[in-house]
Amino acid sequence: MHHNPSISVAAVVLMRDDGRIALVRKHHTDAFMFPGGKPEPSEEGPTTAIREVYEELGLSLDPQTLEHLGDFTTPAANEPGTQLLSQVYAAALPAGVSVAAQAEIAQLIWVDAHDVGLPSGTTLAPLSATILGSLEQPEGVEMTLTEFEQLVSQELESLPKRLVDSLDNVVFAVEDRPADGSLNVLGTYEGHDRFDRADYGYAQLPDAIVVFREPILAICDDVAQVRHEVHVTLVHEIGHYYGIDDAALHDLGWA
Incomplete structure (x- = not known):
């Protein structure tokens, strides 16, 4: 039986006060995804997530603020025929803190989970589509x-x-x-x-x-x-x- 190759990553759903979520695109790729990347040897998921966010956006996250959203298996965005095994965490961008794309990141955008608008010629990575699609809209209250x-x-x-x-x-x-x-x-x-x-x-x-x-x-x-x-x-x-x-x-x- 043939098994598709797989890679493991840790990713962070980084959210601003206004509810918008960070997506990044690496140089020479078309897919927007959550900040994150592959672990170093013997590195645990939270440590990978924190290191990758710092390397890609210059943001130092407090480990205690990370919320584990779950482990997901999706197709990899930039490696055809490869499965992506993702440990996904949520974190809030601290008030008054700004971030910017750096290192291997070519572009950073902030999107509404329920109305994701991407620049022309780009796509949404499968993991990002799965997570954003699972976020529920609040039911709300009716009041005149x-x-x-x-x-x-x-x-x-x-x-x-x-x-x-x-x-x-x-x-x-x-x-x-x-x-x-x-x-x-x-x-x-x-x-x-x-x-x-x-x-x-x-x-x-x-x-x-x-x-x-x-x-x-x-x-x-x-x-x-x-x-x-x-x-x-x-x-x-x-x-x-x-x-x-x-x-x-x-x-x-x-x-």
Whole structure:
């Protein structure tokens, strides 16, 4: 009986805060795949994954943050007739950290697992297609605009007075989605923080904190979770009014 040759690798599903996932393409190949590669002698899967991500993207991952997603057998992308035996791990890109293609990597892209758009003339590696296809969309919660606005008002009223009493010339609004139609942004602060403002003149339009209904509902399983996400979003955007950036809000648990 003939058996196809096989190669073993460790791969990492690296995800940003906005839910997009890193795919890389090696020089002189057409297939996009997860960062990763072959183990060195006597090297365990997590060690291989961490080393490969550092070599390919310059990112040092904490071993404790790796989540083992499973072991997969798929066709190899760049070796015809060869099986790929993959140990696959998930990891989050730390807030405020940027990565770039280096070494044997020709291109790095970030994709939505449910709407993968690849550059013309490239393909998706079989392992990447398998993993991305298995990621389930959240079922979401159904809530009318009026119901959602009432919930936002309730959560706003529940915030500590010391947090909201100093807000000056700021309004709160609810919209279905951001202008680009994405589901990756839960809220936004439109304006300048209190330390970066010029004096407001006559009829100056207020700055705005906008909470987006559909992105929040899409990631929640019940109303209690909706309340939590709205609460966190309100505090996060109010934090921007006080001049607190995303990295600091993340460290404080409000991102």
